[in-house]
Amino acid sequence: MGPGEQTITNDEMLAAEYNSEYLGVTHFQLMETVGARIADRIAEKTRGKTNPRIHIIAGPGKNGGDGFATARHLASQGYKVRVTLVARTSDVHDEAARHQLDAILQMTDSIQFESLPDSSQLRPIEADIILDAVLGYGIKGELRQPLLGAVRIINRSRGYKIGLDLPSGLDSDTGEPHGEAVKADLTISLHKIKQGLLKGTQYAGETISLPIGIPPEAEAYAGPGDxxxxxxxxxxxxxxxxxxxxLIIGGSENFTGAPAFSALAATKCGTDLVYVASPDKTAEIIASYSPDLITIKLPGDHLNPRALPELAKWTTTADAIVLGPGIGLHE
Incomplete structure (x- = not known):
């Protein structure tokens, strides 16, 4: 990892990808960029070698889709590539990954493709470059077959091993293996360095980040991904x-809408229980907005110190407190 490189968590990366889609940069576009740029990195690594052997081990998910795209871009540069899918072709359900797979299945002259859903069919590899595109970020639980078998075979194989985004099996946040993980020589982390790579250095090897075209606005502003x-x-x-x-504390004799709409917005966002603490008559009006709102009647026409004992009872039960909507400018 170079100086000044930024890290990113699993949730932050997920949000950035969804927000990119919302901004018009589709997952397929990102996958295309990944394929082209990973292919360029592999070309740099093999420069000077005659007919380098490149073997891509792919899983059925999005990480595998990145691997398929990489294979096609390498083939377009004149490389002969072998791709092993550790699943059935029918197991590739992600639309972008499926599109990439369908493309390389037609490239029978430049890409040697095999589908091995049974891990017992896997054999150690000898290649100049072994690209691990089995699993990316966001995996849950212990690895199971056939993906576990793929991780073991990659570790037993001879060649320069590159982890695409992450070494398969490594947790992107904690850096701990999900049972077992690939031990890479180089990990090319997409967009930014995954947080777990700083802790799982024995699996990551050398680590670099690779921009893939995610707009800065996808992280600067909240969006559907968040x-x-x-x-x-x-x-x-x-x-x-x-x-x-x-708990929403607000409202006064002249301002009933602000606390009421704040409360209704909270219920729309999925908050289970919304309490609105307002002056007596204001609370009655707010209660009429929706039967979902629980109102707490406070003494007086506006918030004042006499309300503190009643508020103290409710503040201890709330997970969050909103203070101020419609509170007015009373002394």
């Missing part, structure tokens, strides 16, 4: 309050 990583599926066994308790 919402996606915050939004979690709710199990049927969830209880009221498990997904947040919000």
């Amino acid at each position: 919402f996606k990583i915050l939004w979690k599926p709710r199990p049927p066994t969830a209880h009221k309050g498990d997904y947040g308790r919000l």
